[in-house]
Amino acid sequence: MFLKALMQWIHVGSVVLMIGGFFFFRVVLLPIANRSSDPGALISSALRRFSGIVWTALLTVLISGLYNFISFFRAARAGAIDPAVSDYSLYILVLGVKLFIVFLIFTLAIFLTFPYPVFDVYQKKPAPWLNLTVILGLIVIFLSAYLRRLG
DSSP: OHHHHHHHHHHHHHHHHHHHHHHHIIIIIHHHHHHSSOHHHHHHHHHHHHHHHHHHHHHHHHHHHHHHHHHHHHHHHHHOSSTTTOOOHHHHHHHHHHHHHHHHHHHHHHHHHOOOGGGHHHHHSOHHHHHHHHHHHHHHHHHHHHHHHHO
């Protein structure tokens, strides 16, 4: 029971830190950077520094999410007395949508923080990508809360 609670806490905490960090970056740091004499240098420096947090959060979300996924379906299978009564089709559909959006967030996080010249187009003008990342993150948080009520 303790491990399950710990993994849930790690999972939710990592998501909140990552999405909150993107929100802070977009709402606080970008407007300040755009008022500075060299906004590009400040933005790229902040992205490099933020990338460690993002990569750590991505790793912990992946590991804890996999653990939560396996433990949920183990418990569901063990608790199913009559398979006809235990219909998890809505749960699986919502989970699939959530995982697809998480994949998009992971992709955007890589584009925004990975120091590779191909991603410069995203890193030099990060505002729309940060907006999209935050919106998708809020949708994932909502879908997670919804899944909690379904399970």
